Amino acid sequence: MMNCEDYREAIGANPSYDGGEAHLSACTDCLAYRDEMRALDRAIGRALAISVPVLKTPDLPEVDTTGVVSLAERRRFRAPGWMAIAATLVLAAFVGIRMYGSNVTYPSLADEIVAHLDHEPYALRVTDKPVDDGRLAKVVPANIAHMNHDAGLITYAQTCVINGKKIPHLVIQGEQGPVTILLLPDEAIDDAVQIEGESISGVILPVGSGSVAIIGERNEELDTIQQNVVNSVAWST
Amino acid sequence: MNSSDAGTTRRRRFDELVVVFHQDMYRYAAWLSRDRTVAEDVVQESLLRAWKSLDSLRDGAAAKHWLLTIVRRENARYFERRRLETVDVDNLTPSQEALLADQPDHELDDMRDAIYRLDDDYREPLVLQVLMGYSTNEIGELMGLKQGAVLTRLHRARSKLRNAMDSEMASGRSES
Numbered sequence: 001m002m003n004c005e006d007y008r009e010a011i012g013a014n015p016s017y018d019g020g021e022a023h024l025s026a027c028t029d030c031l032a033y034r035d036e037m038r039a040l041d042r043a044i045g046r047a048l049a050i051s052v053p054v055l056k057t058p059d060l061p062e063v064d065t066t067g068v069v070s071l072a073e074r075r076r077f078r079a080p081g082w083m084a085i086a087a088t089l090v091l092a093a094f095v096g097i098r099m100y101g102s103n104v105t106y107p108s109l110a111d112e113i114v115a116h117l118d119h120e121p122y123a124l125r126v127t128d129k130p131v132d133d134g135r136l137a138k139v140v141p142a143n144i145a146h147m148n149h150d151a152g153l154i155t156y157a158q159t160c161v162i163n164g165k166k167i168p169h170l171v172i173q174g175e176q177g178p179v180t181i182l183l184l185p186d187e188a189i190d191d192a193v194q195i196e197g198e199s200i201s202g203v204i205l206p207v208g209s210g211s212v213a214i215i216g217e218r219n220e221e222l223d224t225i226q227q228n229v230v231n232s233v234a235w236s237t
Numbered sequence: 238m239n240s241s242d243a244g245t246t247r248r249r250r251f252d253e254l255v256v257v258f259h260q261d262m263y264r265y266a267a268w269l270s271r272d273r274t275v276a277e278d279v280v281q282e283s284l285l286r287a288w289k290s291l292d293s294l295r296d297g298a299a300a301k302h303w304l305l306t307i308v309r310r311e312n313a314r315y316f317e318r319r320r321l322e323t324v325d326v327d328n329l330t331p332s333q334e335a336l337l338a339d340q341p342d343h344e345l346d347d348m349r350d351a352i353y354r355l356d357d358d359y360r361e362p363l364v365l366q367v368l369m370g371y372s373t374n375e376i377g378e379l380m381g382l383k384q385g386a387v388l389t390r391l392h393r394a395r396s397k398l399r400n401a402m403d404s405e406m407a408s409g410r411s412e413s
Contacts, residue, residue, distance in 0.1 A: 012392035014366070014373065040399055041367060047348035048368045050267060050336060052260045058281045060251075060288045062244075125381060126313035156381075177310065199290055 015041040151232040176220040185210035351401035359394035
């Protein structure tokens with residue numbers, strides 16, 4: 001059975017909590033505390049429900065809807081003309097890759113990367129809170145790569161799977177919003193592959209024996225970020 | 238469907254979202270920024286961004302979360318552009334005072350003042366839970382926190398408000 005401290009923590013975090021009935025039936029103090037917290041919450045709710053001014057709808061720009069079919073279609077990357085041949089060769093090398101642990105197949109590494117961004121939308125939050133060094137060292141272990149802090153403010157670090165391999169997924173804060181960095185030590189490419197979509201812009205860069213994917217918002221200036229990231233990463237093998 | 242029809246359908250879908258969620262967007266922005274004028278700017282920017290990326294909203298049931306996420310990001314951008322100016326709670330601008338002076342009522346005024354003075358880390362999960370009806374899991378997802386951290390912040394937020402209101406009552410008694 002819960003004790004008073006456990007119950008009060010639960011009801012303090014959520015006054016509509018309806019567990020701990022056995023404890024409540026034997027503790028009139030906690031019963032009174034519950035009623036007090038519920039009354040407090042009603043007052044909080046009334047205080048938060050401020051009046052809302054009449055909406056001034058902003059001028060909405062024309063949006064071309066003719067090409068909008070689906071998110072996947074809309075965000076699918078397209079390479080600029082001069083890179084088409086190189087990109088095609090690179091893409092061909094990755095045709096048929098399978099997502100680790102599932103039956104999902106992506107036609108290219110770039111497609112898998114774009115799909116991965118949608119899997120972890122929370123990673124793309126605007127914040128000024130960096131991940132701690134311990135977390136960064138865990139996600140970017142010394143046997144994979146060495147990375148210094150020159151890349152930028154790293155606000156997200158997670159080990160993810162791309163092309164069946166565990167890789168470090170990082171997010172730094174750019175001028176226009178969060179920028180995703182995927183370190184791909186085992187994905188060797190000969191030339192850069194551009195990733196462009198309606199709302200995103202990025203590139204997969206060859207770095208030593210591997211590559212690094214950098215994807216930001218459509219209007220993000222990625223040149224400086226690319227340079228900083230590439231300079232901050234050194235593969236361990 | 239031709240381009241004109243698609244545009245009309247798109248606009249109708251957007252207008253429906255705005256009608257349903259405009260109040261939530263504004264109140265969330267107001268309590269995040271603690272400033273009515275900033276909140277209006279943030280909502281305007283958020284609506285523009287939502288309009289441009291409306292096609293990325295595939296699940297209508299996720300619309301509220303989608304819009305509030307946009308508001309959260311736009312609010313962060315707003316303050317980032319202003320180099321993280323912070324609110325001096327003892328020296329408020331008229332626009333900031335307007336948030337506290339909403340629907341004058343002595344008890345509500347005290348509560349609003351206490352909420353206003355909460356740290357962002359405590360105020361935001363409280364707004365999401367009480368005003369937006371978010372579960373602790375949803376709050377954790379939006380704020381990037383584990384559920385335990387969300388529960389702790391909510392508990393502490395209420396404790397702080399309870400203490401603040403008790404102090405107000407005590408000072409009221411001593412003045413009378």
